[in-house]
Amino acid sequence: MYDVIIIGAGVVGAAIARKLSRYNLKICILEKEDDVATGASKANSGIVHGGYAAKYGTLKGELCGKGNQMYAKLQEELNFGYRKAGALVIGFNEGDEKKITELYDNGVKMGCDDLEIIRGERLKAIEPHLNSEVKVALYAKSVGVTSPYEFTIALVENAITNGVELKLESEVISIEKLPGRFIVHTNKEDLETKYIINAAGLYSDKIANMVGTYDFKIIPKRGQYVLMGKDQGNLVNTVIFQVPTDKGKGILVTTTYHGNFMIGPNAEEVSEIDDVTTITETLKYVIDTARMSIPDFDVRKTLTTFAGIRATSNTGDFIIEESKVKRFINVAGIDSPGLTSSPAIAEMVADILKNSGLILTEKNDFIPYRKGIVIKKDNNFHGKVDDTDKAKNIICRCELVTEAEIIDAIHRNIPINSTDAIKRRTRAGMGTCQGNFCKSRVVAIIARELNIEEDKVTVRGNSNSKPLVRAEINLIRKMK
Template structure:
């Protein structure tokens, strides 16, 4: 049944990805009714969950573009945000490798771009220094662009942390609520969702790959956002010693090329490719494409062992028919469009939020600070000491191990259930605690997490969605046994 929300919402944000949630958290500092509408069962399930997790330095985008400006500004906000929200961020530095003399001018060009964009800690390093830093690189490498400002984060934990903190600060988060229609009427907006009818003074369109459809709902129909898929393989943590920094190759027209990177939690990740596809929701992977990527990645780091492959995944870049990102408030007063926020959107998201905040202020939205704004959010995943004495049968939840591979305790899972966002699936637990992300990929802990959820939510275990089952689309993935043969 469709409900009618009578109260006028100040700011309605469409899309609970890393962009929408950074905006929500930023404006939750003020006495406003802010609402986030997200069509999926959890936050961060669009391309905010399936990307490289790199906090880029900001040298690869054309000077003068929004991408360049907001990437550099966003990068600088990460350390402080992580201190407040504890989602996980590590400055690793990045390297763009050149293997042939004809690639060296590209390094020079990137260096020049970076300097114009205001990136610090950028320089070109020669083979000898490079191999001292990264001894497992292909010894045929000639030189590299080093960017000290780059780092890695956990993109889905960032979204979850932002959502939890926004909630604590009064943001109204509505999951499984798809926006179906928007009508500008009498200086406000009437929204029809799959659950209710709402009225809002301001609407911010952060619907990622679907942002063109949201814009079209208010009659702005010149934008097209198309999916450019990127597939990845994740390897076991025992392969992580092979690289310390994010390793790129000289980029191509379609993107930054295949990278080899340590992940925040210590796995090794290879990807992404760049495929123009038709279906915005198709995040499948296939062994043939991954085999090509593995060959390209071996050019940078020859020695990784594909028998240690754990899983694959893919994300769709929202690539628009515009040259740069669109952050536009000019067509319909009060309607702010964010179109084509592809890479480096994860890096830029905190700075995008500041920009949208400024736009809202210019539009006359009264921003009265909340004296009780709570900037801190505690982590869910606890650091375990080397002598941590967890046990599969312990009665103390903080010692009771549920996921053996990732050492996830019952206490951590109980904690993630108590943060205000409904957590009802194995996936939702996995993205918060890492239960199911290790070597066994949930074969051991899946039933244990299901049992725990069933007990805590007081629902039959058959009602708990498994891996990927709560998503609105079915995903076809390359089999692990095929990955291990690549």
């Protein structure tokens, strides 16, 4: 019998697993896909928001600020990729300035001490390429950027190192309530546990329904993005937001942790929970709106477009509580700023478990550290294609990914067998040519290392993610 089963291996389930792996508990993570971080945790902005970003008095507000402060230490321990960038929330008129002042006041209530309202030359010094029509901005120094899928992978790898079991391609079919325990029926097996953590994201209301709780509903909201090359990364130094609306934080302009120029997302309700289609008309709106922040980016440098689905709750706030069913804990409705809040959410869940009667005894041999997969290349790196030294043999020319990095990723403690799984861990295929050079080489390495035929190596495993539509990318590149 398990002490705790966590349903869902997105960033929230991963953070909870890593936190609970500190204790003498038997823990299992169930994930219906063939890898971790295949849902919203791979398709979001990657922003570590400041404490001002969610409303004072809400769980979002409380946990966003706490989570933000935890990232520096997590980066030291887990090596997933995080840096402070700062952020500007920009305004063009008196109405915008009023909203910016409200954000500032909200941040002060939250205890933020990094906020300034700035104008004029100060704005231009921070962001030289900013639209000259911008009159005022909220400057938040604590905002950061991270690689959300690499963060999730790092959390799960470290949790497994500390004794957590991960069961992939294990979809929960039903849950049986018995005195003092649950039987979780999956598509593969039946598992017994004392506690269940429902961190199933878009499916969390359906999982809750399985034990007879109907207290909330998940409303799927799609956000679409345009990702461009690193050669335009010099256009922006911070994360630039426009003043938020009732639909969310609006279209942002940023560089990713790895330096790509990125814009988006919009926010739209969708009827299909897995509809990650990108729509040309919507992407044009994203581009036109982003130009109000940074006018001079070149859409001809577009590498790809993508969309993610956010698990928004009808309650308007995070749902983190023991349900009316004893020992069944809902962690649901974790939309923005969920990535930022995830380590603080994990702390809160541990407290809920303790208050519910689970004994949390810390291990003496907990290992907090995890070695990164991506090796940072500097001027001392002299790799080349077809080098006999695996540490210098370049497989992906665009991102300088070596054979040694790919082999390392394959033999970590999360089993993988697809090129997309390698892409998320090493960036092979994320560069300018989008895998045209390296994909066949990656396939060959996976097949060799796993001793399988090359035609058994898939692109996306059993994931629901949609393939890139090249015709759409060509249309985007022709936009003004």
